[in-house]
Amino acid sequence: MDDFVFHNTTKIIFGRGAETRVGEEAKAFASKVLIHYGGGSAKKSGLFDRVAASLKAAGVSYVELGGVAPNPRLSLVRQGIELCRKEKVGLVLAIGGGSAIDSSKAIALGVPYSGDVWDFFTGAAVPTEALPIGTVLTIPAAGSEASTGCVITKEEGLFKRAVNSELIYPRFSALNPELAFTLPKEQVANGAADIMSHLFERYFTNSRPVELTDRLIEATLRTVIDAAPRVLATPGDYDAWAELMWAGTIAHNNLLNTGRVGDWGSHDIEHELSASYDIAHGAGLAVVFPAWMKYVYKHDVPRFAQIAGRVWGVDNAYMDQERAALAGIERLEGFWQHLGLKVRLSGLGIGAERIPEMADKLTNKGTSTVGNFIKVGRKEAEAIYRLAL
Amino acid sequence: MDDFVFHNTTKIIFGRGAETRVGEEAKAFASKVLIHYGGGSAKKSGLFDRVAASLKAAGVSYVELGGVAPNPRLSLVRQGIELCRKEKVGLVLAIGGGSAIDSSKAIALGVPYSGDVWDFFTGAAVPTEALPIGTVLTIPAAGSEASTGCVITKEEGLFKRAVNSELIYPRFSALNPELAFTLPKEQVANGAADIMSHLFERYFTNSRPVELTDRLIEATLRTVIDAAPRVLATPGDYDAWAELMWAGTIAHNNLLNTGRVGDWGSHDIEHELSASYDIAHGAGLAVVFPAWMKYVYKHDVPRFAQIAGRVWGVDNAYMDQERAALAGIERLEGFWQHLGLKVRLSGLGIGAERIPEMADKLTNKGTSTVGNFIKVGRKEAEAIYRLAL
Known part of the structure; x- marks a missing residue:
C-alpha cells in the first residue's frame, strides 16, 4: 500500500x-x-x-x-x-x-x-x-x-x-x-458508465498490494451493476436510485484510491473525444474503456482475471487467466450494451478521420503521455482510438 | 436506505x-x-x-x-x-x-x-x-x-x-x-475481533435495503480475515499490517453505517463483561458475538445466510438458509479460535456467578434494553451470557 x-x-x-x-x-x-x-x-x-x-x-x-x-x-x-x-x-x-x-x-x-x-x-x-x-x-x-x-x-x-x-x-x-427519477434513460446509462469508469480508473494500478481498496471497489462496482438496470426499468425506484447515487459519490470521493495510484488515461483519452465531438462524457467512456482494456490487459493479466472473477462472476479459478481476463472485458461490453450504451465509435457515428488530431492534442504532438497503469503516448493513443472504431 | x-x-x-x-x-x-x-x-x-x-x-x-x-x-x-x-x-x-x-x-x-x-x-x-x-x-x-x-x-x-x-x-x-509490528499476539487477535465486531454491529440491521454498505462491510471483513492471520504469522509484514490498520479505521469511521441503523447490543453486553472482569474489549467481543448471533439469527435468517455465503464462502445458493446461517457462525468461531481467541467465557476463566448482576446493570434492572436488531432486555441478556458460557 x-x-x-x-x-x-x-x-x-x-x-x-x-x-x-x-x-x-x-x-x-x-x-x-x-x-x-x-x-x-x-x-x-x-x-x-x-x-x-x-x-x-x-x-x-x-x-x-x-x-x-x-x-x-x-x-x-x-x-x-x-x-x-x-x-x-x-x-x-x-x-x-x-x-x-x-x-x-x-x-x-x-x-x-x-x-x-x-x-x-x-x-x-x-x-x-x-x-x-x-x-x-x-x-x-x-x-x-x-x-x-x-x-x-x-x-x-x-x-x-x-x-x-x-x-x-x-x-x-x-x-x-x-x-433523479425524471432523468432521460440515455443520461442514466451514461451516468452508470461514468461511475463505473471512476472505479476502473482506480482499480487498474501498479501499486501493490491493495487488497482492501480492491475489495471496496469491487463491492461498489457490483452495487452499480445491480442498481443501474433497476432504475432504467423502474425510474421511480427510490431504493435502487439511493444505491446508485451513494455509489456514485463513493466511487469518486478519493476513499477508493487511498494507498494506490490510479490510471486516468481513459479519462484523458475520452476528454479529447467529447471535446472534439461534444458527446456526453459517459457515452465516450463506454467506448474508450473497453478499447483501453483490450490494449493494456497483458500488462497485468492476473488483475484483469481478478476483476473478471470477483465482479463479473467469470469462473476463473480453474481457467486460463488470459481467457478469464478477456471474458471480463466482454461481460463489461455486454452489460453496457444492455444499458443501451454504444461501445464502439461507429455506434456514435464517429469515424477514424480525427484520430490523428485527437492523439496529437492528447499527447501534445507526441511529447507527453497520459495514464499510469501503462503510459499512453501518441502511438498508443492512436491504437486505442482505432480499437474503439 | x-x-x-x-x-x-x-x-x-x-x-x-x-x-x-x-x-x-x-x-x-x-x-x-x-x-x-x-x-x-x-x-x-x-x-x-x-x-x-x-x-x-x-x-x-x-x-x-x-x-x-x-x-x-x-x-x-x-x-x-x-x-x-x-x-x-x-x-x-x-x-x-x-x-x-x-x-x-x-x-x-x-x-x-x-x-x-x-x-x-x-x-x-x-x-x-x-x-x-x-x-x-x-x-x-x-x-x-x-x-x-x-x-x-x-x-x-x-x-x-x-x-x-x-x-x-x-x-x-x-x-x-x-x-504495530511489536504488538503481543494476544493484542493483535483481540484487535482483529474488535474490528470485525464493528463491522458486525453495522451489518446486522433492520434497515432495508442497504446493498452498497452490505457489500462494503463484506469487503472489509474479507480483508481482515485475510490480513489478521498474516500479521500473526509474520509480525513484520508491513503490507498485511497496512491492510489491517486501514480496515480498522474504515470499519468504524461511520461510512459503513450510512443509510442504516446498526445494532450495538453486543458492544453493550461486552462492556459489562470487561467492566466486571477487566478483560480486553476484543477478547470479550470474541465471546459475546457468537452467543449473540446464535440467539438472534432467527430474526433474519436470510441476512445471516448472506454473510455466510459472501464472507465465509458457505455455499448457500442451494442450501437450506438456516443451515447456511449457522455454518457462517461456526466459521466465525473457527476463525477466531485460529487467531488464538477464546470464544467461550469458560476459556476466559469466567463462570455464571455474575450473570444476573451483569444483566441487571446492562438493562438498569430490566427497565431498559440494548441493541436495535432485536431489543435485548434483562431476560435476553441473561440468555446470551449463558449461551456464551
Missing part, C-alpha cells in the same frame, strides 16, 4: 427533501450565494424554488446564473466569476450534475484569483484559494459532489482540461435520490 | 514515518498540547521522542500524561482535564490504541465543560464543545482514530459507558503500520 493522506471534508446530506436543508448549510459560509444551474428543468420541476425558499428561510440572499451545458464551457465560467465579484457572492451553490458542479468549482477558483482562471487548467498556476461550494445533486454520475476534480472545456481550440484541488471539495452536498 | 448525514472530517496521514508529521498538523490548532499515552512502550520504543521532536520542530510545546490502562479510567481522565486547564493546553494528542485515544477524547470533552465530565457518559449532559484531538495510532482495533465514539470506565461501581459526538472526531490521525 502506498503512503497517503486522506481528508475529505464534504458533508453529505442524504435522503428525501435533502435540498430543502441547504439554506441552513449555506448560512454557515455566506450571506449571499450564486445559484448555478443548467437548462430549464431545475426551474420547471420546482427544484430551484425549493432551494431558493430554503436559502430565504435561512436569511441567505442569492443571484442566479443558468445555462450550464454538458462539457461545461469556460465562457460561462468567466461570466460567473464576474457576477460573483460584482455581487459579492460568498458561496457558489450548484444545482445539477457534474457539469453544473464543475462549472461552479471553476467559478469558485476564479473569483479570488487575479489572473485568468484557465491558468489552473493549463498548469500555469496552482490554486491557493477558492470560494466555498455547495451542491444539490440531480444526476448520479460525475461524483463531483464530493471530489477534488473539475473539468472545463475551452471553446477556442476545443481544449477540455481538468484541475484537482482539495480547495474545491464541496463544503456540503445534498443528495436526494428522488431528484 | 435510511436518510443520513455523513461528515467525517478526520485527516488521515498514512504510511511509514506518519508520526513525524504530527507537529505540522498540531500547529494549526494549538501552541501547546497534552501528549497522552499508556504504559512505557511508547517511551522505550522511541515513538514518544519522535512525536515530541516533531512537535518541537513545529514550535509546539507539550506536557505529558502517561498511564492509560486498557478499559481507560475516569480518574485519569479527571487528572488530564485538570492538567490541561492548568497548562492551558489547546489540543490533546493521543499515542496508542483505543484506550489512549478514548481517554484523550474524554479529556477533550471535559476541559471546556464546567460540570462533571461523567455527565456526558450518563446522558445527563450533551457535549457542545471539545478541545481538538490528534492521534498517533499504535494498535489497529478500536477505530477510535476516526470515530465519534469514546468509552470510559468509572471505577466506583465498575460502570463502562460510551459517548458519541462529532465534536470528538480527531482532527488528524497518523497511521504508521510499522508501529
Whole structure:
C-alpha cells in the first residue's frame, strides 16, 4: 500500500427533501450565494424554488446564473466569476450534475484569483484559494459532489482540461435520490458508465498490494451493476436510485484510491473525444474503456482475471487467466450494451478521420503521455482510438 | 436506505514515518498540547521522542500524561482535564490504541465543560464543545482514530459507558503500520475481533435495503480475515499490517453505517463483561458475538445466510438458509479460535456467578434494553451470557 493522506471534508446530506436543508448549510459560509444551474428543468420541476425558499428561510440572499451545458464551457465560467465579484457572492451553490458542479468549482477558483482562471487548467498556476461550494445533486454520475476534480472545456481550440484541488471539495452536498427519477434513460446509462469508469480508473494500478481498496471497489462496482438496470426499468425506484447515487459519490470521493495510484488515461483519452465531438462524457467512456482494456490487459493479466472473477462472476479459478481476463472485458461490453450504451465509435457515428488530431492534442504532438497503469503516448493513443472504431 | 448525514472530517496521514508529521498538523490548532499515552512502550520504543521532536520542530510545546490502562479510567481522565486547564493546553494528542485515544477524547470533552465530565457518559449532559484531538495510532482495533465514539470506565461501581459526538472526531490521525509490528499476539487477535465486531454491529440491521454498505462491510471483513492471520504469522509484514490498520479505521469511521441503523447490543453486553472482569474489549467481543448471533439469527435468517455465503464462502445458493446461517457462525468461531481467541467465557476463566448482576446493570434492572436488531432486555441478556458460557 502506498503512503497517503486522506481528508475529505464534504458533508453529505442524504435522503428525501435533502435540498430543502441547504439554506441552513449555506448560512454557515455566506450571506449571499450564486445559484448555478443548467437548462430549464431545475426551474420547471420546482427544484430551484425549493432551494431558493430554503436559502430565504435561512436569511441567505442569492443571484442566479443558468445555462450550464454538458462539457461545461469556460465562457460561462468567466461570466460567473464576474457576477460573483460584482455581487459579492460568498458561496457558489450548484444545482445539477457534474457539469453544473464543475462549472461552479471553476467559478469558485476564479473569483479570488487575479489572473485568468484557465491558468489552473493549463498548469500555469496552482490554486491557493477558492470560494466555498455547495451542491444539490440531480444526476448520479460525475461524483463531483464530493471530489477534488473539475473539468472545463475551452471553446477556442476545443481544449477540455481538468484541475484537482482539495480547495474545491464541496463544503456540503445534498443528495436526494428522488431528484433523479425524471432523468432521460440515455443520461442514466451514461451516468452508470461514468461511475463505473471512476472505479476502473482506480482499480487498474501498479501499486501493490491493495487488497482492501480492491475489495471496496469491487463491492461498489457490483452495487452499480445491480442498481443501474433497476432504475432504467423502474425510474421511480427510490431504493435502487439511493444505491446508485451513494455509489456514485463513493466511487469518486478519493476513499477508493487511498494507498494506490490510479490510471486516468481513459479519462484523458475520452476528454479529447467529447471535446472534439461534444458527446456526453459517459457515452465516450463506454467506448474508450473497453478499447483501453483490450490494449493494456497483458500488462497485468492476473488483475484483469481478478476483476473478471470477483465482479463479473467469470469462473476463473480453474481457467486460463488470459481467457478469464478477456471474458471480463466482454461481460463489461455486454452489460453496457444492455444499458443501451454504444461501445464502439461507429455506434456514435464517429469515424477514424480525427484520430490523428485527437492523439496529437492528447499527447501534445507526441511529447507527453497520459495514464499510469501503462503510459499512453501518441502511438498508443492512436491504437486505442482505432480499437474503439 | 435510511436518510443520513455523513461528515467525517478526520485527516488521515498514512504510511511509514506518519508520526513525524504530527507537529505540522498540531500547529494549526494549538501552541501547546497534552501528549497522552499508556504504559512505557511508547517511551522505550522511541515513538514518544519522535512525536515530541516533531512537535518541537513545529514550535509546539507539550506536557505529558502517561498511564492509560486498557478499559481507560475516569480518574485519569479527571487528572488530564485538570492538567490541561492548568497548562492551558489547546489540543490533546493521543499515542496508542483505543484506550489512549478514548481517554484523550474524554479529556477533550471535559476541559471546556464546567460540570462533571461523567455527565456526558450518563446522558445527563450533551457535549457542545471539545478541545481538538490528534492521534498517533499504535494498535489497529478500536477505530477510535476516526470515530465519534469514546468509552470510559468509572471505577466506583465498575460502570463502562460510551459517548458519541462529532465534536470528538480527531482532527488528524497518523497511521504508521510499522508501529504495530511489536504488538503481543494476544493484542493483535483481540484487535482483529474488535474490528470485525464493528463491522458486525453495522451489518446486522433492520434497515432495508442497504446493498452498497452490505457489500462494503463484506469487503472489509474479507480483508481482515485475510490480513489478521498474516500479521500473526509474520509480525513484520508491513503490507498485511497496512491492510489491517486501514480496515480498522474504515470499519468504524461511520461510512459503513450510512443509510442504516446498526445494532450495538453486543458492544453493550461486552462492556459489562470487561467492566466486571477487566478483560480486553476484543477478547470479550470474541465471546459475546457468537452467543449473540446464535440467539438472534432467527430474526433474519436470510441476512445471516448472506454473510455466510459472501464472507465465509458457505455455499448457500442451494442450501437450506438456516443451515447456511449457522455454518457462517461456526466459521466465525473457527476463525477466531485460529487467531488464538477464546470464544467461550469458560476459556476466559469466567463462570455464571455474575450473570444476573451483569444483566441487571446492562438493562438498569430490566427497565431498559440494548441493541436495535432485536431489543435485548434483562431476560435476553441473561440468555446470551449463558449461551456464551
